[in-house]
Amino acid sequence: MPRIKFTVSYDGTDYCGWQRQNHGDKSSVSQTIQSGLEKIFGHPISLFASGRTDAGVHALNQVCHFDTEWPESRLEGFDLKRAMRAHLPTSILIKRAWLAPDDFHSTLSPEKKTYRYLINNTPSQSVFLGRYATWERTPLDLDYLNSCSSFLVGNQDFKSFQSVGTPVAHTIRTIESAIWEWRRPQIAQFTITGTGFLKQMVRNIVGTQLLLARKGLPAETMREILSAQDRRRAGPPAPPQGLFLMRVYYPTGLDNKCREL
Numbered sequence: 001m002p003r004i005k006f007t008v009s010y011d012g013t014d015y016c017g018w019q020r021q022n023h024g025d026k027s028s029v030s031q032t033i034q035s036g037l038e039k040i041f042g043h044p045i046s047l048f049a050s051g052r053t054d055a056g057v058h059a060l061n062q063v064c065h066f067d068t069e070w071p072e073s074r075l076e077g078f079d080l081k082r083a084m085r086a087h088l089p090t091s092i093l094i095k096r097a098w099l100a101p102d103d104f105h106s107t108l109s110p111e112k113k114t115y116r117y118l119i120n121n122t123p124s125q126s127v128f129l130g131r132y133a134t135w136e137r138t139p140l141d142l143d144y145l146n147s148c149s150s151f152l153v154g155n156q157d158f159k160s161f162q163s164v165g166t167p168v169a170h171t172i173r174t175i176e177s178a179i180w181e182w183r184r185p186q187i188a189q190f191t192i193t194g195t196g197f198l199k200q201m202v203r204n205i206v207g208t209q210l211l212l213a214r215k216g217l218p219a220e221t222m223r224e225i226l227s228a229q230d231r232r233r234a235g236p237p238a239p240p241q242g243l244f245l246m247r248v249y250y251p252t253g254l255d256n257k258c259r260e261l
Contacts, residue, residue, distance in 0.1 A: 001067040005100035011091040018052040036087030050248040056240030098258035117190040134242035147219035149178040159229040163200035203237035211235035
């Protein structure tokens with residue numbers, strides 16, 4: 001069966017998250033995409049993604065794949081992006097699609113991921129930024145926040161920043177970079193790249209750093225929290241709306257075997 005890989009961006013505000021679940025009348029992002037694919041291909045679809053995003057979290061480049069009963073010859077010249085426009089709301093957009101080899105798996109093949117968190121650091125809230133950035137009234141000192149973030153880089157145990165709900169074999173992860181910078185005046189962004197992330201790990205890291213800043217605690221407190229390996233020592237998760245999945249990285253050799261549709 002041919003395997004199709006695609007990238008998708010979505011505004012997660014009105015969804016219960018990536019995964020199908022019982023959240024009242026809210027649909028999941030995956031459920032919405034899967035429904036559209038099944039209407040086009042005419043058979044049940046099992047949809048896979050690089051990872052799950054929580055309710056209210058966004059993605060610029062989520063990577064997905066599915067297998068289809070269509071023969072490969074029928075897929076030649078097929079424009080998945082255009083076909084899906086009629087079956088998706090404006091909050092979800094298929095960006096690119098490829099024929100992928102059998103050994104490609106959107107969930108199992110990634111080497112690393114990049115997330116970004118946005119903060120509107122102004123005296124008053126914004127009507128227009130509320131869906132895509134968290135409001136923080138207290139002026140941020142990015143030099144201080146970068147000092148906190150420096151303790152995150154490397155291979156270490158992030159149990160203190162793991163929320164309950166998703167069992168994992170271990171809580172050791174490798175963070176390659178974690179940087180705060182001004183995206184533009186009064187809009188701060190935190191960008192973090194790592195080989196893997198625990199449940200709500202990025203939001204817990206951001207929430208903890210903001211809490212330390214408000215309390216005026218030394219940046220070295222971040223190292224103490226990491227060493228404790230105790231979720232109770234860290235701060236609450238930052239709100240979901242500021243978080244974006246920016247990019248998922250796959251082995252170059254695997255990417256080179258994908259053929260764009």
